[in-house]
Amino acid sequence: MEQSTEMSGSKGAVRRPSATTGFWSWFTTVDHKKIGLMYGASSFIFFLIGGLEALVIRSQLASPDQHLVTAAQYNQIFTMHGLTMIFLFVMPMSAAFFNYLIPLMIGARDVAFPRLNAYSYWVFILGGLFLYSSWFLGGAPNGGWFGYPPNSTTDPSIGMTFYTLGLLITGIASSAGAVNLAVTIINMRAKGMTLFRMPIFIWMGLVVQFLLAFSLPIITVALVEMLFDRRFGTHFFDPTAGGDPVLWQHLFWLFGHPEVYILVLPAFGIFSEILPVFSRKPLFGYQFVAFSGIAIGFIGFGVWAHHMFAVGLGPVANTAFGVSTAIIAVPTGVKIFNWMATMARGDIHFDSPMLFAVGGIAMFVIGGLSGVTHSIVPADYQQTDTYYIVAHFHYVLFGGAIFGLFAAMYYWWPKVFGKLLSEPLGKIHFWLFVLGMNLTFGPMHILGLQGMIRRTYTYPATLGLTFYNRVASVGAFLIAFGVLVFIVNLVKTARKPRGLENEDPWDARTLEWMTSCPPPAHNFDVVPEVHALDEFWHRKYTTDERTGELVRIPAGGAPDDDPGHEASGRHPIHLPSPSFWPLVAAIGLPTIGYGILYSWYVVGAGAFFVLVGFMGWALEPSVAE
Amino acid sequence: MADVIADGHTAPAGTQEHETTTGLPSTKLAMWIFLASECLLFGALITTYLLYRGASRIGPYPNDVFDIPYTSVSSFVLLASSLTMVLAVAAAQKADLVRMRIWLLVTALLGMTFVAGQVYEFTSFSHEGLKLGTNLFGTTFYVLTGFHGLHVTVGIIMLLALTSFSQAGRLPDDGGFSVEMIGLYWHFVDIVWIVIFTVVYLIPTGPPAVK
Numbered sequence: 105m106e107q108s109t110e111m112s113g114s115k116g117a118v119r120r121p122s123a124t125t126g127f128w129s130w131f132t133t134v135d136h137k138k139i140g141l142m143y144g145a146s147s148f149i150f151f152l153i154g155g156l157e158a159l160v161i162r163s164q165l166a167s168p169d170q171h172l173v174t175a176a177q178y179n180q181i182f183t184m185h186g187l188t189m190i191f192l193f194v195m196p197m198s199a200a201f202f203n204y205l206i207p208l209m210i211g212a213r214d215v216a217f218p219r220l221n222a223y224s225y226w227v228f229i230l231g232g233l234f235l236y237s238s239w240f241l242g243g244a245p246n247g248g249w250f251g252y253p254p255n256s257t258t259d260p261s262i263g264m265t266f267y268t269l270g271l272l273i274t275g276i277a278s279s280a281g282a283v284n285l286a287v288t289i290i291n292m293r294a295k296g297m298t299l300f301r302m303p304i305f306i307w308m309g310l311v312v313q314f315l316l317a318f319s320l321p322i323i324t325v326a327l328v329e330m331l332f333d334r335r336f337g338t339h340f341f342d343p344t345a346g347g348d349p350v351l352w353q354h355l356f357w358l359f360g361h362p363e364v365y366i367l368v369l370p371a372f373g374i375f376s377e378i379l380p381v382f383s384r385k386p387l388f389g390y391q392f393v394a395f396s397g398i399a400i401g402f403i404g405f406g407v408w409a410h411h412m413f414a415v416g417l418g419p420v421a422n423t424a425f426g427v428s429t430a431i432i433a434v435p436t437g438v439k440i441f442n443w444m445a446t447m448a449r450g451d452i453h454f455d456s457p458m459l460f461a462v463g464g465i466a467m468f469v470i471g472g473l474s475g476v477t478h479s480i481v482p483a484d485y486q487q488t489d490t491y492y493i494v495a496h497f498h499y500v501l502f503g504g505a506i507f508g509l510f511a512a513m514y515y516w517w518p519k520v521f522g523k524l525l526s527e528p529l530g531k532i533h534f535w536l537f538v539l540g541m542n543l544t545f546g547p548m549h550i551l552g553l554q555g556m557i558r559r560t561y562t563y564p565a566t567l568g569l570t571f572y573n574r575v576a577s578v579g580a581f582l583i584a585f586g587v588l589v590f591i592v593n594l595v596k597t598a599r600k601p602r603g604l605e606n607e608d609p610w611d612a613r614t615l616e617w618m619t620s621c622p623p624p625a626h627n628f629d630v631v632p633e634v635h636a637l638d639e640f641w642h643r644k645y646t647t648d649e650r651t652g653e654l655v656r657i658p659a660g661g662a663p664d665d666d667p668g669h670e671a672s673g674r675h676p677i678h679l680p681s682p683s684f685w686p687l688v689a690a691i692g693l694p695t696i697g698y699g700i701l702y703s704w705y706v707v708g709a710g711a712f713f714v715l716v717g718f719m720g721w722a723l724e725p726s727v728a729e
Numbered sequence: 730m731a732d733v734i735a736d737g738h739t740a741p742a743g744t745q746e747h748e749t750t751t752g753l754p755s756t757k758l759a760m761w762i763f764l765a766s767e768c769l770l771f772g773a774l775i776t777t778y779l780l781y782r783g784a785s786r787i788g789p790y791p792n793d794v795f796d797i798p799y800t801s802v803s804s805f806v807l808l809a810s811s812l813t814m815v816l817a818v819a820a821a822q823k824a825d826l827v828r829m830r831i832w833l834l835v836t837a838l839l840g841m842t843f844v845a846g847q848v849y850e851f852t853s854f855s856h857e858g859l860k861l862g863t864n865l866f867g868t869t870f871y872v873l874t875g876f877h878g879l880h881v882t883v884g885i886i887m888l889l890a891l892t893s894f895s896q897a898g899r900l901p902d903d904g905g906f907s908v909e910m911i912g913l914y915w916h917f918v919d920i921v922w923i924v925i926f927t928v929v930y931l932i933p934t935g936p937p938a939v940k
Contacts, residue, residue, distance in 0.1 A: 217755070279766060283766070287758045293750045297750075317763075318769055340872075346785060346786045347784075347868075351777065715886070
């Protein structure tokens with residue numbers, strides 16, 4: 105297969121390779137943009153499934169004494185809702201944007217290890233399918249997303265074994281992706297793209313990859329220990345043999361709290377990209393925003409026990425973690441003030457991406473404030489395991505992370521597909537989301553303080569919880585309606601012919617807008633040389649020396665106006681060739697998973713796939729001759 | 730040739746001129762990040778072992794089953810394999826392919842000796858009544874050392890594959906860079922064993938008698 109894209113002569117004409125199109129090419133692609141698209145499409149489907157699970161939960165709780173689903177089914181549904189939204193939607197959707205945008209924003213032609221990238225995707229999707237296959241094989245996980253033992257280790261159904269194996273598999277995907285993307289950011293930047301000229305989205309990407317690389321191994325160990333307890337009769341979390349269920353809680357939250365930042369820092373990066381563009385001002389305090397992201401990354405490893413205040417760790421531990429929890433609000437607050445200062449006196453344009461970004465920040469602040477109340481240990485005793493907690497983390501994760509991801513979809517949709525999403529529908533979507541989420545999660549604060557325990561299957565009418573539960577259920581359906589509007593928007597946009605009047609529709613600031621929409625397989629005909637933060641902006645605008653006003657540079661900003669790389673541009677660009685080995689090696693993992701559940705022979709078959717996959721991979725040159 | 734893609738798994742990033750930002754080959758950077766991540770994996774496993782040290786409700790206890798001289802010998806074998814790995818890397822850098830393959834094979838053989846020793850050890854412990862589910866000691870001991878044994882096994886597979894690929898002439902740069910990368914992994918696994926051996930085998934025997 106001839107895959108190298110030749111740039112012939114001085115005209116820079118690019119012949120697109122034919123073998124990278126067609127249905128089957130998606131199974132062998134190593135192009136970071138296609139892999140990003142696959143991440144995005146798969147995780148959006150999981151978002152819809154997780155959303156349906158949420159609707160079942162809210163329907164069940166809409167009235168007292170309801171029995172729409174059985175208690176056992178309810179346990180499975182809320183567990184899968186959490187697992188799906190965290191591990192199969194927010195994380196991979198962030199990975200989608202990181203995959204697509206990191207090489208474009210730093211001026212690279214692909215990620216550092218394109219085949220490893222494909223491997224990450226296949227492992228993720230197969231792991232997600234593996235987890236969901238549990239519905240048909242004896243029941244889904246039912247112990248909650250943090251699966252506390254001894255409940256989760258003694259439960260007789262097969263669900264929590266699927267939980268351990270499924271999360272181990274998706275964890276491998278995230279670990280491989282983390283190493284890959286971290287190396288890409290550190291090592292693949294264009295000439296002149298110093299660390300402090302990187303967009304904040306890239307900074308947050310780097311912090312997230314390191315958080316993943318250092319927190320996933322911890323939950324890997326916890327999951328292996330739980331798997332062994334469930335499957336092979338060990339006693340890690342078995343108090344009758346001297347084991348300690350609290351060890352699970354420590355290991356889980358030592359992963360679980362950095363995980364919170366893994367979910368929300370991508371959104372912080374997205375906000376930091378969108379606000380300057382739509383305020384037509386540079387990001388206020390760029391270095392502060394970058395460093396506060398790094399600080400969050402570090403402190404994020406030192407606050408885990410605030411999830412465990414009610415466990416009984418003692419006053420010293422509780423006080424220390426209460427203080428560290430209060431401290432981590434500082435770098436987060438720094439970011440909020442930087443964003444507000446960015447907007448201050450800006451020429452603000454409220455297009456859909458900006459609406460979602462500003463709305464997301466506002467919602468996140470509410471969630472952040474209720475988060476600070478958890479750092480007050482005595483108050484937290486009252487809040488632990490109530491709907492107050494549910495309210496809090498949905499404000500930060502739905503309000504922060506998911507608003508951020510939708511802001512990113514509206515903002516980068518023209519970049520990825522060469523078409524703008526409909527603005528009116530985008531605005532309807534936004535207002536439905538804002539209204540819906542506040543109706544859904546706002547009353548949960550009150551429900552929680554009134555003593556409604558999270559994961560409650562149903563409640564009697566005499567408790568007086570009916571009204572706010574009904575409000576929350578109405579809100580959930582408003583959110584669902586918002587998602588429907590978004591899907592209508594996608595369908596309408598898909599029917600439009602491709603092609604933008606202006607390839608830079610938002611008047612953007614960063615490198616990814618210096619190539620066509622969608623970008624060619626090799627990203628840039630000529631990789632731009634970077635001279636400043638917000639390089640693209642500086643190529644388009646200059647400051648009038650007398651009046652101090654921004655002046656547009658005539659004909660500036662065209663992707664090919666920089667002849668700086670003339671010499672290297674004449675060389676052929678060798679793109680990595682498609683490969684099916686990542687898929688082969690990935691198939692081995694869920695096979696091993698099923699084997700551990702059912703038969704050692706199947707484990708052997710899975711190991712064989714892994715071995716053959718990696719051997720084929722090692723023997724195959726990354727670029728076909 | 731401006732080969733801008735640094736897929737280090739086969740592209741010989743160490744020898745070819747790659748324009749990486751840091752000047753380090755991407756594969757080497759990736760290996761270091763991976764090993765840093767592995768530190769936390771073994772860190773969590775060793776922490777679990779230490780937390781449960783002495784917490785078993787029933788025997789056999791560590792002192793009942795450990796054969797320190799035996800495990801010392803097999804530990805020495807594993808550590809010796811680090812030396813042969815260094816010799817393989819040195820031979821690869823001198824492009825002495827025959828020596829490189831010999832030292833790779835010797836390293837793999839030493840690794841296999843260690844794993845075989847572990848299998849024998851596990852079997853004999855099992856005969857003495859220490860099984861995975863017997864008590865917390867069995868639980869933590871087998872999972873920790875088993876995880877390490879799995880890492881050694883993966884290393885052996887990589888060494889054998891590397892040797893045979895080199896023999897078949899399938900390594901793009903004579904294998905020098907690949908040998909160095911697998912060497913990094915191999916040394917890491919050895920260093921982890923030093924920690925495990927100390928924590929698991931040497932501590933339960935108590936401090937040496939004070940003169």
